[in-house]
Amino acid sequence: MNDSPHVSVIIPCYKHAHFLCGAIESALAQTYKNVEVVVVDDGSPDETAQVAAQYPVRYVRQENRGLSAARNTGIRECTGDFLVFLDADDRLLPNAIEAGVACFKKHPQCAFVSGDNRRVAPDGSQVATPERVLASENHYADFLRGNYIGMHATVMYRREPIVSAGGFDESLRACEDYDLYLRLARTFPTAQHDELVAEYVRHDANMSRDIGLMLPTVLTVLHRQWPHVKGDTELLGAYRDGFNAWKNYYADELIAEAKTHKNASARREMLRALVLLLRFAPGRFVSFMLRKIYRKLFAKKSAVPKIGAVNFGDLRRVEPISRRFGYERGTPIDRYYIENFLARNSTDIRGRVLEIGDNSYTLRFGGARVTQSDVLHVHDSTATFVGDLPTADHIPSNAFDCVVLTQTLHLIYDYRAALRTLHRILKPGSVLLATFPGISQLEDGEWAETWYWSFTTRAAKKMFGEFFRDVQTESHGNVLAATAFLQGIAAEELAQSELEYRDPLYETLVTVRAQKSD
Numbered sequence: 001m002n003d004s005p006h007v008s009v010i011i012p013c014y015k016h017a018h019f020l021c022g023a024i025e026s027a028l029a030q031t032y033k034n035v036e037v038v039v040v041d042d043g044s045p046d047e048t049a050q051v052a053a054q055y056p057v058r059y060v061r062q063e064n065r066g067l068s069a070a071r072n073t074g075i076r077e078c079t080g081d082f083l084v085f086l087d088a089d090d091r092l093l094p095n096a097i098e099a100g101v102a103c104f105k106k107h108p109q110c111a112f113v114s115g116d117n118r119r120v121a122p123d124g125s126q127v128a129t130p131e132r133v134l135a136s137e138n139h140y141a142d143f144l145r146g147n148y149i150g151m152h153a154t155v156m157y158r159r160e161p162i163v164s165a166g167g168f169d170e171s172l173r174a175c176e177d178y179d180l181y182l183r184l185a186r187t188f189p190t191a192q193h194d195e196l197v198a199e200y201v202r203h204d205a206n207m208s209r210d211i212g213l214m215l216p217t218v219l220t221v222l223h224r225q226w227p228h229v230k231g232d233t234e235l236l237g238a239y240r241d242g243f244n245a246w247k248n249y250y251a252d253e254l255i256a257e258a259k260t261h262k263n264a265s266a267r268r269e270m271l272r273a274l275v276l277l278l279r280f281a282p283g284r285f286v287s288f289m290l291r292k293i294y295r296k297l298f299a300k301k302s303a304v305p306k307i308g309a310v311n312f313g314d315l316r317r318v319e320p321i322s323r324r325f326g327y328e329r330g331t332p333i334d335r336y337y338i339e340n341f342l343a344r345n346s347t348d349i350r351g352r353v354l355e356i357g358d359n360s361y362t363l364r365f366g367g368a369r370v371t372q373s374d375v376l377h378v379h380d381s382t383a384t385f386v387g388d389l390p391t392a393d394h395i396p397s398n399a400f401d402c403v404v405l406t407q408t409l410h411l412i413y414d415y416r417a418a419l420r421t422l423h424r425i426l427k428p429g430s431v432l433l434a435t436f437p438g439i440s441q442l443e444d445g446e447w448a449e450t451w452y453w454s455f456t457t458r459a460a461k462k463m464f465g466e467f468f469r470d471v472q473t474e475s476h477g478n479v480l481a482a483t484a485f486l487q488g489i490a491a492e493e494l495a496q497s498e499l500e501y502r503d504p505l506y507e508t509l510v511t512v513r514a515q516k517s518d
Contacts, residue, residue, distance in 0.1 A: 004034045005104075007097050007156070008080030011039045011057075012070035016088035017046040019122075019201065023088050024055045026199075032097035038078045042070040048088075068168035068176040075159075075167050083157045085177075090153050091120075091199040094368055099195035100156030111161035111188035112181075115197035117151040118364065122201055131331060135192050140185040143178075144225060144238035146245050152177045153198040161188050174217045182225055196364070215250040215280055219243065247280055315487060322488025323444055330490030336499060337476040337509040338406055338435050345513055348431040351401030356389075356408045366402075374400075390417030397424050405434040410453040415463070423467040423516060432468065432514045436460075438475065438507030439482040457504075460512050468514035477508025 009027040013020055020039070027037045037057040041048045043064030052059040060077050062070065071085055082104065086092060096115070103113040116132050133148040142148050149155060155177075165183050168176045184190070222242050229235035305311070314321070325332040342349070342365045349366035352374065353359075359373045366373075376392065377383035385395050389412055403422055412418045422432055436455055443451050455463070457473040464471045477485070478501045484494055485508055491499060 005081040005101060006079060007032065007035050007082045007084065007101065008074070008078035009035060009037045009084045009086055009092070009097075010071060010074030010078060011037065011086050011088055012042055012067055012074065013039060013048045013052075013088040014042040014044045014064065014067070014070070015046055017044065017048045017051050019089040020048060020051045021054075022091050022201075023086055024052070024057060026091040026093070027086060028055065028057075029094050030092065030097045031094050032101060035097055036078065036080060038074050040070040040074045040077070042066070066170065066173065068170040068172060071176075072167040072170065075163065081159055083159055083162065084153065084155070085157075086153045086198075089201050090151070091201065092153060093197050093199065095195060096153075096197035097156070099193055099197050103191055103193040104156065104158065107189065107191040109189055110158065110191045111184040112155050112157045113191045113193060114149045114156075115154045115193050115195045117154050117198040117200050118196060118367075119202050120199045135190075138234070139190045140182070141235055141238040143182050143185050144222070144229065144235060144242045146242055147178045147181065149177075149181065151198055151200045153200075155181075172217060172221070174213050175221045178218065179221045179224070182221065186225075186228060196367070211250055211253050215246070218246050218250075219280070222246065250280070315483070320441065320487045323441070324488060325441065325485070326488040326490040329488070330492040333477075333481055333485040333489070333491050333494075333499070334407070334435075334437060334440065334509050336491035337511070341435060341474075341476075341511040342404070342406075342433060345431075345433055348433060348513070349402050349404065351430075352399065353402045353404065354385075354395075354400045354425070355404040356406070361404050361406060388412070389421050390414040392421050392425075395421070395425050398427050400426050401430045402426075403430075403432045405432060407435055407437065409434060410436045410455065411447050411450045413450070413452050415453065416466070419463065419467050426516045428516055429518045430516055432464075432512070432516075434464075434512040434514065436510055438510050439477065439486065440508070441486055441488070455510055456507055457510050460510055464512055464514045469517035470513075470515040472513045474511045475504055475507035475509070476502065476511065477506050478503040479506045482506045482508045 011020070011023050011027065024037060024039065027035065037055070039048070039052040039057050039059050041052070041059065041061040043062060049059065049061065058077065060073060062073055074085070075083065082100065084092070084097065084100065099115055100113055103115075104110065107113060133142075133146070133150075135142045135148055161184055162180070165180065167180075169179050172179060181190075222239070225239060229239045322329060325334065339361075342361055346365040347369070349362060350369035350371075352372040353362045353366055353370050354374045354376060355362045356376050358377075359375050362370055362373045374384040376385045376387065376389070376395070378388055379386065385392065387394060389408075403426060405422065409415050409418065426432060436453075438454065438456065440454070442448065457475045460473045461471055464473075478498075480498055480501075481494065
């Protein structure tokens with residue numbers, strides 16, 4: 001393999017000129033330099049041509065023929081040994097091409113390799129990103145079970161296999177990337193790497209939100225693999241798992257959509273969602289409608305059950321569902337709130353950043369804004385600083401632009417001394433982002449002996465106010481979220497509306513943004 005292979009970034013664009021600058025600039029800002037950028041204008045009626053003309057890119061225009069055709073045009077027009085397809089409304093991180101090329105050097109026979117992504121709002125602020133799915137040794141079986149890649153821009157292709165496979169299927173209006181993954185993984189090896197390489201911009205016009213298009217198309221794509229799996233027990237099982245997983249995933253989306261459209265003006269959208277649910281997941285449709293009928297007949301008449309008539313169901317137990325905060329079931333509910341808090345304040349995570357325990361949140365939410373990442377750990381000798389916050393005199397003063405302090409303060413007996421240290425080591429004007437549990441089960445592991453405190457927002461306001469100028473405290477949760485967290489039920493098992501509803505009398509998690517005085 002050439003030490004510095006030529007890489008083409010192909011950006012199809014249709015009615016996304018207002019996003020295109022960000023996509024092009026992210027492709028041109030790569031740390032890897034042997035890159036060409038090809039913009040394919042798919043007959044877009046907006047200012048795509050004018051935007052592309054501002055940059056050193058190759059611009060190609062065609063009649064409007066759809067995303068697959070635009071990508072195939074890019075394949076024909078580009079000159080790269082390796083190809084990356086970047087949608088006009090998404091962005092690459094600066095290390096994306098370098099990470100892909102490095103992975104290909106380790107796995108030169110692969111048809112494609114893929115990395116990780118994060119989800120952001122159009123303004124660049126981070127939003128909740130699903131946990132990444134790691135592939136097994138049998139990537140084809142993994143793709144039969146579902147699209148573990150999640151975002152196309154994280155993929156780098158080797159040119160020869162994609163050309164020999166005929167490129168993207170232009171008869172498909174969606175899921176053309178998933179179709180190609182399946183076709184290539186069936187005959188070539190593929191690989192994953194751990195680098196975060198792309199940002200998936202979430203907005204109302206994302207094709208993936210059109211369930212009426214996505215659900216039948218993804219099932220059609222998967223059904224095409226039937227001739228290749230019907231004689232293999234392992235692949236047949238993966239294929240059936242995939243059908244069930246896709247139906248269940250989009251059934252949940254359709255149910256959420258039906259719940260959202262409650263007024264008369266949105267009745268048509270609600271009916272469309274219900275018709276799709278009946279067609280593709282009749283069992284879920286019946287269950288949903290029975291719950292609606294029950295609530296219609298009984299719930300309003302008796303919103304609060306009579307004494308002795310409470311139906312505890314699975315919660316009538318003296319042992320919790322999980323003693324590990326729900327980690328084995330999905331994302332713990334406190335982690336859902338922590339990650340949303342850090343995503344909303346991600347612009348504060350910049351410059352030199354100190355995080356307690358490890359630097360995973362610094363890298364995930366700070367990204368390229370972070371110039372130096374340090375870690376303080378109470379006993380791990382591989383950390384930048386080793387010691388306890390209340391007595392950490394060896395950490396330099398006025399050194400950090402941000403400190404990320406998640407789920408730590410309640411483990412420190414002399415928390416005032418810890419806050420004094422945090423104030424000392426932060427630069428003037430810089431920010432501390434802190435979280436700690438409110439209503440919670442206790443740790444039954446490494447930190448069990450040092451879980452000393454439980455704080456409220458009122459306590460946090462006074463505690464941090466002794467040292468910091470601008471203190472913003474918030475509580476997160478409600479009686480359902482608190483109950484689920486105590487039981488070890490995962491965030492994925494509740495609806496987003498149930499997680500986001502805030503009841504200040506049920507503080508499941510407390511978050512603090514504190515700024516040091518100038």
